[in-house]
Amino acid sequence: MRTKTICKETEQQLIEVATKLGYRQMEKIGSEGARTKVLVFKSDRLLTPIVVHKDTGLADGRLSKLQIAVRPSMYQSALENPALGIRASSNRQKGGVNHFQHSAYRAFAEPTIDGEPVGKRYEIDWTHGGPAALTTLLTGLVKT
Secondary structure, three states: OOOOOOOHHHHHHHHHHHHHOOOEEOOOOOOOOOOOOEEEEEOOOOOOOEEEEOOOOEEOOEEOEEEEEEOHHHOOHHHOEOOOOEEEOOEHHHOOEOOEEOHHHHHHOOEOOOOOEEEEEEEEEOOOOHHHHHHHHHHHHHHO
16 A cells, blocks of 8 residues: 655745754665655754654645654753644644654664654644744754
8 A cells, every 4th residue: 555645846845944053854765665655855054953743734635734753852841832833743643742753763863762762753834834834843953
């Protein structure tokens, strides 16, 4: 079964926003299709990369919410902005806390006791905030 992800046009839009802000897309590592579900971006002004999920928040094949994961120690609640549609993501499997495990988070080098890579996520209401909200979040992450 093929993984459903955002369309190529939206993916290109995400890449363009990040690139204009000084982020660069990291090359694919590992097996073919290792980055099917995520985009990974690095900035010289950040300790570790950020991970943008391409396979969550889809409604009728269109992006409705965008999830951006960061190393837990890099998460800044001050960047949450409901007026722009930026909020903390909630993991229903972990009782609603903002704590997620994903193999792509190995870039954060902050595993749990069992060795699984972990991260915290911001969630952008793409239909409300779109590229402007992404620009605000990515700019805020590199300011500190």
